[in-house]
Amino acid sequence: MYSFSYVKPGSVEEASGLLSNSEENKVISGGMTLLPTLKQRLARVENLIGLEKCGLEKITLEEGVLKIGAMATHDDVSISKLVKAENPAIAELASQIGDRQVRNRGTIGGSLANNDPSACYPAAVLALAGIIHTSKRYIKAKDFFVDLFETALEEDEIITAISLPKPEKAAYEKFPNPASRYAMVGVFVAKFEAETRVSVTGAGEGGVFRCREIESALSNQFLPESLSDIDIPAEGMISDIHAEADYRAHLTVEMAKRAVAKSLAR
Amino acid sequence: MKFYGGKSVTDVALTINNKKHIQNVPDHMLLVDFLRETLKLTGTHIGCDTSQCGACVIHVNGKSIKSCTMLAVQADGCEITTIEGLADGDILHPMQQAFHENHGLQCGFCTPGMIMTAIELIEGNTDITEQQIRHGLEGNLCRCTGYQNIVKSIQEAARIEHH
């Protein structure tokens, strides 16, 4: 690792001030991606800005909507009574990220800011039409995820919290990579009164996306059987040594079926 | 020993195995290197250095974490327990005793991390199932035992704790 200075600002304002000072400054939350990157010398920073003293870990209900602080760890989210009551699919998703030690350090804000194409949270946030609150503004999920590892965040913008509307039914199913447990394909289904939204992570070449074919099939009838005859194109799906594009396309439908069944059983 | 050059250093105050330490550490020093190299607490191992194997698992404020993926400065003000802090003199911690009795180790390289994870795993969940134990060990790799006796050890420790 190249050497750097570690600073712990006491507020988000202070943190974003530091961030805008230099392009060589970076924010760190749980560090589950950034630290390995720094260790391999794939990145170099002047100042690492730790957010642990900014008070961003609270999970609250704000005007009836679940709001999760950016620094809430996956473990915090998975055991939170509030999350379990309001949005059990989120608690369940969080409980399946990585391993225990990753869940004890990794945060929802870090996961979203990184926008790894195989991260689990982006699927949930997009399917639930979540709102990403930042140090400057709020961003709708549909505008937030831009491309692989790319978000709408500006250089000196910090995620502070995420609001997630409550669906009637929702569930997440992933096909984990057997060694590393990231989502080779992960599907989040969310049924609202007015619409059904389905997002897919791990599969798309451009990162998380909404799957309209599955959405329209489910909007007729929200049942796993509605997806029996669905075929989604392999075009635009990731192909790698773990799974080829057509396999990922197939898994997407399969995970969606399972997610629907799971949400109905809840 | 890894070379930690660089000018930024910070004073950290933390409690390790019930003992207070105040130390000046390079900002980019990993917690595991601080434990092993600075404090000579070599019971915490480094197997992979890439957050995969779990040989470096310790408890920070009661939660298991991989100390190869946390900085020493991030542990400022924390309570830390390492494998060295478990036994009471010659009396082993119940989890250590269970590993001892059930042949839960062979070469022993993964054992400190396994035990630290296992303790957190059964905490408040002493009727844990075999399946849950296997899931709970996702972040810890063992190249020797095939896990059977590790799972057995944890089951027994949970049983004893339960009574």
Ligand code: FES
């Ligand atoms: S040395 Fe930390 S996980 Fe392997």
Ligand code: FES
């Ligand atoms: S006992 Fe040798 S690695 Fe587990």
